[in-house]
Amino acid sequence: MNVHLSHPTRDIALQGPKRVADIFKELQLIPEAFLVIRGQDLMTEDEIVADEDTIEVRPVISGG
Amino acid sequence: MRCRKCSNRAVLGLPRHNTAYCGPCLTEFVRTQVQKAIKVQRMFSPEDRILVAVSGGKDSLTLWEILLKLGYRVDALYVGLGIPGYSERSHEKVERFAHDVAEACGSQLIIQTVEEDAGAGTGVKELANLIKRPTCSACGTIKRYQFNRVAYQNNYDVMATGHNLDDEAARLLGNVLNWQEEYLQKQSPTLPASVEGFSKKVKPLYRMTEREIAAYAVVNRIDYLVEECPNAKGAKMLVYKDVLNRLEAESPGTKHRFYWGFLEKQKKSANTSNHSMTDIDQSTLLPCETCSQPTTAGICSFCRMMARAKTATR
Numbered sequence: 539m540n541v542h543l544s545h546p547t548r549d550i551a552l553q554g555p556k557r558v559a560d561i562f563k564e565l566q567l568i569p570e571a572f573l574v575i576r577g578q579d580l581m582t583e584d585e586i587v588a589d590e591d592t593i594e595v596r597p598v599i600s601g602g
Numbered sequence: 603m604r605c606r607k608c609s610n611r612a613v614l615g616l617p618r619h620n621t622a623y624c625g626p627c628l629t630e631f632v633r634t635q636v637q638k639a640i641k642v643q644r645m646f647s648p649e650d651r652i653l654v655a656v657s658g659g660k661d662s663l664t665l666w667e668i669l670l671k672l673g674y675r676v677d678a679l680y681v682g683l684g685i686p687g688y689s690e691r692s693h694e695k696v697e698r699f700a701h702d703v704a705e706a707c708g709s710q711l712i713i714q715t716v717e718e719d720a721g722a723g724t725g726v727k728e729l730a731n732l733i734k735r736p737t738c739s740a741c742g743t744i745k746r747y748q749f750n751r752v753a754y755q756n757n758y759d760v761m762a763t764g765h766n767l768d769d770e771a772a773r774l775l776g777n778v779l780n781w782q783e784e785y786l787q788k789q790s791p792t793l794p795a796s797v798e799g800f801s802k803k804v805k806p807l808y809r810m811t812e813r814e815i816a817a818y819a820v821v822n823r824i825d826y827l828v829e830e831c832p833n834a835k836g837a838k839m840l841v842y843k844d845v846l847n848r849l850e851a852e853s854p855g856t857k858h859r860f861y862w863g864f865l866e867k868q869k870k871s872a873n874t875s876n877h878s879m880t881d882i883d884q885s886t887l888l889p890c891e892t893c894s895q896p897t898t899a900g901i902c903s904f905c906r907m908m909a910r911a912k913t914a915t916r
Contacts, residue, residue: 568850575820582603582613584603596816598660599844601738
């Protein structure tokens, strides 16, 4: 799968299928600080991302 | 994961509430929380004119959208800070939202730029360098000043900002770690127009986390600027937010309990104190000798900053 990340902007490849929660663990990200978006849809932590999918892992934290 | 309310496919789990929502139920939940915040904290009424401070980010555009959807009389103010690239992109997001969503509701966008204030085509970073202050500090002074000035001069009843639960919990942590008691006293979702020259200030998103607001924005197709301000890199607030999110992961509801607990203590303290915030402001604030906005010093921090910048450019 293709994973798009921000801050800095980059794309990485991961082997799928994989649960969203496992992607967070693999990337060592705290779920509370991100959303996972496939197409225009949000994904919950129990959902499976297929190997052919592209997802965005979007940070939600701003400087305030 | 299924929506706890309607059993459709959920789009967001909310561990702090031990629940999950689909898109429409999340939208309803967020708008209800904002309504509750407005009511509980006595922020404003449907007759009031509200000015929302917008940056192009998720919080401020979401706040603008929610207040419009709830039928409030709301306009918006954007302050351009002259940050190369970033300011152009954030301005574009705000203009697009104004055009695509707000104008149809009769809502107006007001634009102010820091270059106009500095009078020399200067951005906030250059201004901060000139006066040897951290960029975020100079930026905060400019924004607070402009938001208050525009709201007051244009007779808005209240000024609203998109500060959320994460912002308030992180700010509280910073204030407690440094025992800044004078700041603790002023950390409230509603600040009264305590003296002539001050607008009432409110934070209607204080009950929502950043993640819930971002999810609302995605579900409702609010096109916001995802990129972070380049000047925020290394900011203390981001460190405090990261620490709180690590605690939240271990114990959902930590941020909520931390800030709610503080508000409860603040309320009890206000009930037993002989001096309200308005009393204190009225006894300590005087009009700035240059611009007339309230200040504890003879000249307010904004006018001092601008005077120093002008001296430095001579």
